[in-house]
Amino acid sequence: MDIQGLSHEELDALRRKQALLWLPAGHDPADDGRDLPLDPAEAHARFDRCAGLLARVFPELRDAGGRLSSPLTPIPGLQRRLSPAGEPGALADGTWFLKRDDALPVAGSVKARGGFHEALALAERLALEAGLLNARDDRVLLAQPEARAWLGRHSVSVGSTGNLGLAIGLIGIGLGFQAVVHMSADAKAWKKDRLRGRGITVVEHAGDYAAAVAAGRDAALADPLAHFVDDERSEDLFLGYTTAARELVDQLQAAGRPVDAGHPLFVYLPCGVGGAPGGIAYGLKRLLGPHVHCFFAEPTASPCMLVQLAAGTHTPVSVHAVGLDNRTEADGLAVGEASPLVAPLMARLLAGVFTVEDDTLFRDAYALEQADDIAIEPSAAAGLRGPRWLLGSARGRRYLQRHNLTPLAEQATHVIWSTGGSLVPEDIRAQFRARGQALAAA
Numbered sequence: 001m002d003i004q005g006l007s008h009e010e011l012d013a014l015r016r017k018q019a020l021l022w023l024p025a026g027h028d029p030a031d032d033g034r035d036l037p038l039d040p041a042e043a044h045a046r047f048d049r050c051a052g053l054l055a056r057v058f059p060e061l062r063d064a065g066g067r068l069s070s071p072l073t074p075i076p077g078l079q080r081r082l083s084p085a086g087e088p089g090a091l092a093d094g095t096w097f098l099k100r101d102d103a104l105p106v107a108g109s110v111k112a113r114g115g116f117h118e119a120l121a122l123a124e125r126l127a128l129e130a131g132l133l134n135a136r137d138d139r140v141l142l143a144q145p146e147a148r149a150w151l152g153r154h155s156v157s158v159g160s161t162g163n164l165g166l167a168i169g170l171i172g173i174g175l176g177f178q179a180v181v182h183m184s185a186d187a188k189a190w191k192k193d194r195l196r197g198r199g200i201t202v203v204e205h206a207g208d209y210a211a212a213v214a215a216g217r218d219a220a221l222a223d224p225l226a227h228f229v230d231d232e233r234s235e236d237l238f239l240g241y242t243t244a245a246r247e248l249v250d251q252l253q254a255a256g257r258p259v260d261a262g263h264p265l266f267v268y269l270p271c272g273v274g275g276a277p278g279g280i281a282y283g284l285k286r287l288l289g290p291h292v293h294c295f296f297a298e299p300t301a302s303p304c305m306l307v308q309l310a311a312g313t314h315t316p317v318s319v320h321a322v323g324l325d326n327r328t329e330a331d332g333l334a335v336g337e338a339s340p341l342v343a344p345l346m347a348r349l350l351a352g353v354f355t356v357e358d359d360t361l362f363r364d365a366y367a368l369e370q371a372d373d374i375a376i377e378p379s380a381a382a383g384l385r386g387p388r389w390l391l392g393s394a395r396g397r398r399y400l401q402r403h404n405l406t407p408l409a410e411q412a413t414h415v416i417w418s419t420g421g422s423l424v425p426e427d428i429r430a431q432f433r434a435r436g437q438a439l440a441a442a
């Protein structure tokens with residue numbers, strides 16, 4: 001099939017699973033999306049009023065007063081290794097940071113942001129409906145035995161092979177819900193074990209992942225006490241992700257990195273269905289307008305957001321339509337069709353998408369561990385090539401030129417979003433590392 005936003009060469013490269021940088025024609029960095037209806041303030045307010053509750057029920061959040069946040073760290077070692085600076089034509093490489101959502105408490109991945117927000121919204125709603133809570137009450141009341149007993153009659157469920165299941169499961173159980181994760185029977189055994197080991201119910205389904213999600217959704221719809229977390233359409237998940245933007249802006253300020261007309265910010269976000277990176281990009285554009293430029297990173301086998309945006313967002317398009325198989329080791333990103341909630345928003349706000357081969361994910365994750373002593377999972381390494389694409393490729397440099405950013409390269413800040421890894425069991429981590437090491441030696 002033809003895709004209007006892709007040249008023949010691009011479509012060809014995409015089909016052959018060659019890594020590429022795609023820039024949507026007509027993107028306007030000045031479009032900040034502030035006219036769009038979803039409002040991050042709603043999620044900020046929820047996190048504020050629930051902080052006491054979270055500090056009470058999650059020991060990992062006690063020291064932080066119930067505030068969810070992750071470190072922003074410089075990565076000078078990786079910057080030295082992956083920077084194109086010094087190569088012919090490359091621009092100054094600015095300053096690189098890693099946003100450590102792999103280290104988010106409780107869930108160990110970016111899914112904590114959306115997952116906490118959705119689970120809190122549900123708990124508040126159920127408690128208000130049951131008269132266990134009044135609108136103005138401190139949410140810490142939800143930690144009391146009667147409230148927990150009431151929530152415990154309800155379940156949160158999700159279809160997931162990975163981090164979303166872990167996040168919803170652990171957060172759900174922590175708040176007192178029952179938690180159910182639907183998986184395909186052939187999902188990796190260590191993932192099922194990990195969930196079950198934490199008291200989460202795993203329901204296995206014949207067929208593939210999509211079939212498991214569909215079965216999970218049907219089961220929840222048939223049960224009035226069940227709430228299904230819909231990764232493709234949930235506004236509550238999306239709003240939870242948007243709050244990362246304020247956190248990043250505060251951290252950049254504290255690190256002495258201004259973001260303004262003379263100091264652009266470039267952010268690189270691994271994308272699966274689009275909810276997590278989309279929510280973060282949405283929040284950032286609203287706060288920083290034309291001074292922030294957001295790029296998504298997708299596996300070469302699963303560039304679902306790229307394909308959807310290039311095709312226009314009127315009808316859903318899957319990666320299978322361009323002959324790709326959606327088979328990748330980056331399980332956090334193995335999604336064949338982009339979120340219909342998020343794709344239209346990104347059609348306005350996203351500067352571009354680049355794709356990454358699986359081998360590169362393992363190689364770069366290994367390089368990061370060697371250079372800066374930070375261990376992340378392969379999916380979370382997808383953004384690491386972002387600055388290289390922007391500063392070291394002809395296309396990336398054209399983007400900078402078009403928006404008069406070339407003279408500002410030296411003053412620019414690059415934030416690579418790391419999205420998961422701290423809950424990967426040590427033996428699996430050793431396998432990831434061994435593959436990266438073998439590739440580095442080859």
Ligand SMILES: *Cc1c(COP(=O)(O)O)cnc(C)c1O
Pocket residue numbers: 109110111162163164270271272273274275276277278332333335377379380419420421
């Ligand atoms: C889920 C996930 C993402 C992407 O989030 P989406 O909302 O699916 O786009 C990226 N990295 C990791 C590790 C994830 O688990």
